[in-house]
Amino acid sequence: MTAVQSPFAIGCGDFRVSYRQDMAIYKNLRVRRRVMLLIILFFLFPILAPEYYVSLATMAGIASIGAIGLNILTGFTGQISLGVGAFLGVGGYASALLTTRLGIPFWFALPLSGIFTAGIGALFGIPSLRLKGLYLAMATLAAQVIIYFLFNHWDALTGGTGGLVVQRPSLAGFSLDSEMSYYYLMLVILILTALFTLNLFRSRVGRALVAVRDRDLAAEVMGINLFKYKIIAFAVSSFFIGVSGSLMGHYTLVITPENYGTQISIEYLAMILIGGLGSVMGSIYGAAFITLLPVVLRELMTAVREVFPNMESIFIGIKEIIFGGIIIIFLIYESEGLAKMWRNLKDYIKLWPFSY
Amino acid sequence: MDYFLQLTVSGFVLGSIYALVALGFVLIYKSSDAINFAQGEFLLIGTYVALTLVSAYHIPFLAAFILTLIFSAALGLLVERVVLRPFIGEPILSMIMATLGLSSLLGGIANVFWGTDTQVFPQVFPENPLTLGKIMVSPVYVWSLVIVFVLLGVFSLFFKYSRMGIAMRSSADDQQAALSMGISVKKVFAVTWAIAAMVSSVGGVLLANINGVNSSLASIGLKVLPVAILGGLDSIPGAIIGGFIIGILESLAGGYIDPLVGGGVKEVLPFVVLVLILMVKPYGLFGKREIERV
Numbered sequence: 001m002t003a004v005q006s007p008f009a010i011g012c013g014d015f016r017v018s019y020r021q022d023m024a025i026y027k028n029l030r031v032r033r034r035v036m037l038l039i040i041l042f043f044l045f046p047i048l049a050p051e052y053y054v055s056l057a058t059m060a061g062i063a064s065i066g067a068i069g070l071n072i073l074t075g076f077t078g079q080i081s082l083g084v085g086a087f088l089g090v091g092g093y094a095s096a097l098l099t100t101r102l103g104i105p106f107w108f109a110l111p112l113s114g115i116f117t118a119g120i121g122a123l124f125g126i127p128s129l130r131l132k133g134l135y136l137a138m139a140t141l142a143a144q145v146i147i148y149f150l151f152n153h154w155d156a157l158t159g160g161t162g163g164l165v166v167q168r169p170s171l172a173g174f175s176l177d178s179e180m181s182y183y184y185l186m187l188v189i190l191i192l193t194a195l196f197t198l199n200l201f202r203s204r205v206g207r208a209l210v211a212v213r214d215r216d217l218a219a220e221v222m223g224i225n226l227f228k229y230k231i232i233a234f235a236v237s238s239f240f241i242g243v244s245g246s247l248m249g250h251y252t253l254v255i256t257p258e259n260y261g262t263q264i265s266i267e268y269l270a271m272i273l274i275g276g277l278g279s280v281m282g283s284i285y286g287a288a289f290i291t292l293l294p295v296v297l298r299e300l301m302t303a304v305r306e307v308f309p310n311m312e313s314i315f316i317g318i319k320e321i322i323f324g325g326i327i328i329i330f331l332i333y334e335s336e337g338l339a340k341m342w343r344n345l346k347d348y349i350k351l352w353p354f355s356y
Numbered sequence: 357m358d359y360f361l362q363l364t365v366s367g368f369v370l371g372s373i374y375a376l377v378a379l380g381f382v383l384i385y386k387s388s389d390a391i392n393f394a395q396g397e398f399l400l401i402g403t404y405v406a407l408t409l410v411s412a413y414h415i416p417f418l419a420a421f422i423l424t425l426i427f428s429a430a431l432g433l434l435v436e437r438v439v440l441r442p443f444i445g446e447p448i449l450s451m452i453m454a455t456l457g458l459s460s461l462l463g464g465i466a467n468v469f470w471g472t473d474t475q476v477f478p479q480v481f482p483e484n485p486l487t488l489g490k491i492m493v494s495p496v497y498v499w500s501l502v503i504v505f506v507l508l509g510v511f512s513l514f515f516k517y518s519r520m521g522i523a524m525r526s527s528a529d530d531q532q533a534a535l536s537m538g539i540s541v542k543k544v545f546a547v548t549w550a551i552a553a554m555v556s557s558v559g560g561v562l563l564a565n566i567n568g569v570n571s572s573l574a575s576i577g578l579k580v581l582p583v584a585i586l587g588g589l590d591s592i593p594g595a596i597i598g599g600f601i602i603g604i605l606e607s608l609a610g611g612y613i614d615p616l617v618g619g620g621v622k623e624v625l626p627f628v629v630l631v632l633i634l635m636v637k638p639y640g641l642f643g644k645r646e647i648e649r650v
Contacts, residue, residue, distance in 0.1 A: 080448070080452065127635060135640075137452055138634070139631060146624055146631070152620060266460070317464045320467060321464035321465060321468070323457075327453055327456070328457040
């Protein structure tokens, strides 16, 4: 039976008879094969695609790692954070200082900068025990503004507005200078991040986090230590955001404060919202969407330049209008984001032509 | 000592404008449990409209000011109807994101129409500074202070005595009870947004007279958030007192600490104060403590 099915055949009458099946990452063998195929395609991508596209994919992938991190906190645990930009910066600066000042190799600096960011994140997570909703959003916004101020003004450590210059990492004498090699580095870390997060939410800790999101007081009544789990959420989330910041820093080779402003925090929130709150795949779709949006818009602008010559001057304005418009439209019409749209599409195809 | 007084006075004026803009936040939060991250953009657009009316169409300032208020009210109504209405009762994150999206959208519109260069607001108030004892005060400051206090007074009377004001207070208190008493909560929300847009454009025009107009004016929206939180999001007196505290602190920090560390303390200080206050009083100075039941 299975021998004749293509990996793209879509199952029908999919039902589960045990909790084990219900919790599995791959719901059945076909899904598993499909995911494997997809991953192989991702590994082949830089060989087949032009370098420019590889670099775009790298940017999107690095952003995905950060978006997954934010989704752990906001999507799965329900704690709003407006401080992602600053935490990306903490990761970036930590990694830059570790590699340039202390001479630690990138491969140790990467996890260390993640751990350092996790510490800072946990520190700013402490108020979350008492603050909720808007007040928590404000506390994280305050973290964003204060850390951003330090980036700009603690010249001795951060190099002020000039920033820091870093190097690409090298592996066994082979420097990851090319687009392709860095893409592979990003891909491996992204897959590890996604696997970790998927598994986290199959575990006891993950379910506790989801319980905190759904109703924190009820969770506490059931014996979940709110303080512990909220801090865990902040720390784990900040770890991935820090790793993402470090990867981004070593990719763009320069770390300056303007890459870590409030605007970036808003973009990351938009990523997980457009992608889908509480969905790992959604974070990746959303990150790709938001990263590629300005690129696609830029292309469109160049295309219509003959007709509207003054388009160039209002490009930033147009970009902001579309960015804001898309957020609002998604929120109104599909608040569960691209991940839900993708599921709806799959269900539609699965049931076609009997769409009920 | 003179320097200190000078700073305090300018901080007081700045604080009064903050109080005005924070009033917009508090009104919206009180009536609909939403926070408006686009307040700064309302302010920016209102200011640009006033500027365009005065400098491009040569309309006298007072008429232009009134037209701006009408425009802002219309903008507030439109935004409430199109963007915010679907989010009543939705999770807080959706609301935050919707207004963040709105702020990006409105900021983009302002950018497309008016660009990013700083433009000088035509002289409206007389130029010669007044001298009060030893300190010099520019008339703009005095006028700002007068206008802000008049507006704050008008609003407290409005909430106390007018039909609409009482309806607004009652729906802030308990939406269901208000509905059952025959109050149109939708209308209340609409009016709230219109008022919020109007007060922020007044704040914007006053600030423009002091500092000129450019797109960074919108950042006042984020800066006023600590003011609203400091006083407690649902307290109008809190917004006013918070405005003065932050304004004066900011001005003093700008005068005394900025030269030592090379600038920027002004921007970050409100947030430091915010964090400290939230650690001690999670609902701000005068905010109502929420009691939750499972």
